[in-house]
Amino acid sequence: xxxxxxxxxxxxxxxxxxxxxxxxxxxxxxxxxxxxxxxxxxxxxxxxxxxxxxxxxxxxxxxxxxxxxxxxxxxxxxxxxxxxxxxxxxxxxxxxxxxxx
Amino acid sequence: xxxxxxxxxxxxxxxxxxxxxxxxxxxxxxxxxxxxxxxxxxxxxxxxxxxxxxxxxxxxxxxxxxxxxxxxxxxxxxxxxxxxxxxxxxxxxxxxxxxxx
DNA sequence: TAAACAGTTGCACTAACGGGCAACTCTCTA
DNA sequence: TAGAGAGTTGCCCGTTAGTGCAACTGTTTA
Numbered sequence: 001x002x003x004x005x006x007x008x009x010x011x012x013x014x015x016x017x018x019x020x021x022x023x024x025x026x027x028x029x030x031x032x033x034x035x036x037x038x039x040x041x042x043x044x045x046x047x048x049x050x051x052x053x054x055x056x057x058x059x060x061x062x063x064x065x066x067x068x069x070x071x072x073x074x075x076x077x078x079x080x081x082x083x084x085x086x087x088x089x090x091x092x093x094x095x096x097x098x099x100x101x
Numbered sequence: 102x103x104x105x106x107x108x109x110x111x112x113x114x115x116x117x118x119x120x121x122x123x124x125x126x127x128x129x130x131x132x133x134x135x136x137x138x139x140x141x142x143x144x145x146x147x148x149x150x151x152x153x154x155x156x157x158x159x160x161x162x163x164x165x166x167x168x169x170x171x172x173x174x175x176x177x178x179x180x181x182x183x184x185x186x187x188x189x190x191x192x193x194x195x196x197x198x199x200x201x202x
Numbered sequence: 203t204a205a206a207c208a209g210t211t212g213c214a215c216t217a218a219c220g221g222g223c224a225a226c227t228c229t230c231t232a
Numbered sequence: 233t234a235g236a237g238a239g240t241t242g243c244c245c246g247t248t249a250g251t252g253c254a255a256c257t258g259t260t261t262a
Contacts, residue, residue, distance in 0.1 A: 093202040
């Protein structure tokens with residue numbers, strides 16, 4: 001079998017290795033506990049929980065790893081339908097939406 | 102003062118008057134309890150809870166009532182940023198997003 | 203070293219769609 | 233009747249989400 005050799009593929013690894021390293025948006029979101037949620041962090045975390053790489057997720061969804069990366073870093077705006085597609089096809093999950101008044 | 106004379110401006114009125122009348126998406130969503138949520142129904146309900154008309158909501162958000170109508174009826178796709186704008190500026194609420202894996 | 207994997211970033215393209223305008227329907231009141 | 237308010241719908245256009253490619257930076261293993 002092909003063993004995974006490197007890089008971050010679980011949430012724990014990410015938190016251990018990257019948390020607090022760079023002054024990026026991802027870390028700030030973790031610190032803020034997603035109070036000001038960003039979609040990117042949401043997908044990022046879910047993907048790691050599933051143990052998928054960006055390329056693997058991209059393939060399931062029918063897109064490219066570069067696009068996944070852009071979404072996770074909130075570089076590109078996402079349509080809700082696209083978000084649903086990623087979550088359902090790629091992560092086997094469901095998008096939950098609600099309004100807190 | 103200018104009194105509101107007509108049409109539906111509360112959730113109760115909507116349910117009383119429209120529920121089950123037409124075979125539209127809105128009714129089906131109400132019946133399904135939003136299992137297959139649609140953004141439209143979400144905004145629609147929140148708007149009625151706030152007692153706003155489409156035009157009033159539109160003005161707060163800086164858009165038109167026609168656009169609000171299209172979103173509520175799921176005719177148009179919504180961007181997440183737009184959804185946030187509507188909920189925050191227009192309804193004074195917060196959009197809650199999560200992924201159920 | 204190097205090679206392979208994971209992720210980021212830049213650039214350029216285009217079909218799709220967000221969003222506006224205006225005209226329409228429907229309902230209620232006078 | 234008519235007029236006004238609430239909501240729907242058709243048409244249109246400019247923007248941009250989504251894509252594709254390629255080059256880049258780490259990081260890990262051999």
